[in-house]
Amino acid sequence: MNDQHLPPHHRETGADTTDLAAVLAGIERTNELLTRVLAEVATTPSTHAVFVDAGYVYAAAGRLVAGTEDRRAFELDAEGIIEAFIDKARTIFPDSRLLRVYWYDGARRRIHTAEQQGIAELPDVKVRLGNLNANNQQKGVDSLIRSDLESLARHRAISDAVLIGGDEDLVSAVEAAQGYGARVHLWGIEAVGGRNQAEPLLWEVDSQRTFDLDFCKPYVTRRAAYEPLSEPAPHRGPVPAREDVRFVGARVAAQWLGARGRDTLADLLPGHPYLPGAVDQELLVEAEGLLGLSLRGHADLRRAVRDGFWDHLRMQF
Missing domain, CATH: 1.20.5 (Single alpha-helices involved in coiled-coils or other helix-helix interfaces)
Structure with a gap:
């Protein structure tokens, strides 16, 4: 039916x-x-990658071991320290596989030096180059780090990111990666007085680790015959206090007011607390000249220079 x-x-x-x-x-x-x-x-094993700001490593390790941030004054065994970073990551993430190490450095016209070519040939290492300006300062490295870190996190290519650097500009890269679910671990090198990593960066990351003199010493060798040519002598003595550096920032602002005019500097005020890249670079270079000290590796002192600059400008307008 x-x-x-x-x-x-x-x-x-x-x-x-x-x-x-x-x-x-x-x-x-x-x-x-x-x-x-x-x-x-x-x-499926979790995956981690290591992002190294080479400028930070050279400056911090050089200052800690050789007493100078000038690369010409010492040799860094990049292969050795990269392998040490890989080994350390292997112990911290025992159930994770390494994607690769990203080595960010600067070069004139982004053309590899012989040393950078050697690093690029290492297994599991990718060299990414920003520009190097006339003052031997890196430009564009932070944006490369952010781009790679955000892209890998967005595509779930990594679960953990080890970031070796100190610039406050890296905060946005950390936030972007975390937004896609990746954990970011900040590694640094022991500072000689004060800090060499920005506090906002320390606040944002998921964990922190600092390498001391004993860790860095095997990879840094001072060149005994090195003599600086037409360069200011390396800074000797204690690192200046933050308030003294802040005063230098105000002093630069006062000099600029006299030389560039009120209208030019008044145009900067709507952008507070950020300065255009070119203006910020000029400010730091002039401050370094007045201090007789490279501010590379001193994120807290760079902020102090900027704070002093803004303090003076805001009092004038």
């Missing part, structure tokens, strides 16, 4: 039974699929 000859309530019961069976079959297929996905996730 087919359904059309059944009473209405019998026909509905048969249809309901068929629909229920279809639903149950669908749920079972979904459960099987979820079980397979979870099994694959459970057997």
Whole structure:
């Protein structure tokens, strides 16, 4: 007897039974699929990458071991320290595989030096170059770090990122990666007095680690015959206090007011607390000249220079 000859309530019961069976079959297929996905996730190792601001490593390690940030005054065993970073990451993330080490450095016209070519040939290492200006200062490195860190986190290529650097400009890179679920671990090198990593950066990361003199010493060798040519003598003595550096920033602002005019500097006020890149670079270079000290590796002192600059400008307008 087919359904059309059944009473209405019998026909509905048969249809309901068929629909229920279809639903149950669908749920079972979904459960099987979820079980397979979870099994694959459970057997897929997590992945980490190491992002190294080479300028920070050279400056911080050079100052700690050789007493200078001038690269010409010492040799850094880049291969050795990269391998040490990889080994340290392996112990901290024992169940994770290394994607690669990203080594960010500066070069004139982004053309690799012989040393950078050697680093690029190392296994599991990718060299990324920003520009190097006339004052041997890196430009564009922070944006490269942010781009790579954000892209890898967005595509779930990494679960953990080790960031070795100190600039406050890296805060946005950390926030972007964390927004996609990656954990960011900040590694640094022991500072000689004060800090060489920006406090806002320390606040944002998921964990911190600092390498001391004993860790860095095997990888830094001072060149005994080095003599600076037409360069200011390396800074000797204690690092200046933050308030003294802040005063220097105000002094630069006062000099600029006299030389550039009020209208030019008044145009900067709407951008507070940020300065255009070119203006900020000029400010730091002039401050370094007055201090007789490179501010590379001194994120707190760079902020003090900027604070003093803004303090003076805001008092004038």
